[in-house]
Amino acid sequence: MKLKQIRKPALAASAALVFGLTMSACSADSGGSTDAGQPAATATEASVAPEAPEAPEAPTVGVPFTADMGNGNTARITVVSAEYTDTASAESFAPAAQNGGFLVLDVLWETESGVTSSNPLYFNAKDTEGRKGEYYMFADNQLGSGEVQVGDKSRGTVVFDIAPGPATVVITDPLLQEAARIQVGG
DSSP states (O other): OHHHHHHHHHHHHHHHHHHHHHHHHHHOOTTSBOTTSOBOOOHHHHHSOOOOOOOOOOOOTTSOEEEEOSTTOEEEEEEEEEEEESOSOSOTTSOOOSSSSEEEEEEEEEEEESEEEEOGGGEEEEETTOOBOEEOTTOTTBOOOEEEEBTOEEEEEEEEEOOSSOEEEEEEOTTSOEEEEEEEOO
């Protein structure tokens, strides 16, 4: 029994000694480098969080942007131009604007991967007061609805009856979830 009692304290003391020597050897390195020859991080460096990646720039008129349309399908969309006008159709039967005028978007839709569907109903617009623009279905040269294969393009107008001034246009995916947002007008 005496032998077992002696071994326990000796074992505990040995473990504490080995742990203490190991810790002191690690912290005694005042040269600022690790065993691998790499500089050791200072306390200040260790506490600084790494820089976050830059957020992608918001889409702008005239500059193509990529929109995730779900299931690995991506579309490259360009709002080529955004103009506010008094008319959006040459047809005499087309109704007049009820909210002040028409925001006419000239849109180019291309598929980058998979198969996407262009659709003017994937676009919504709100004025600076948060009022939703009315989609105008009588516009000339409307963006077509349908599948766009990789390498194919669809181009046309998307028109809103909306108050004059700046607007926010939101492009959604087929499940009507926001895929991109662009500021137009000014």
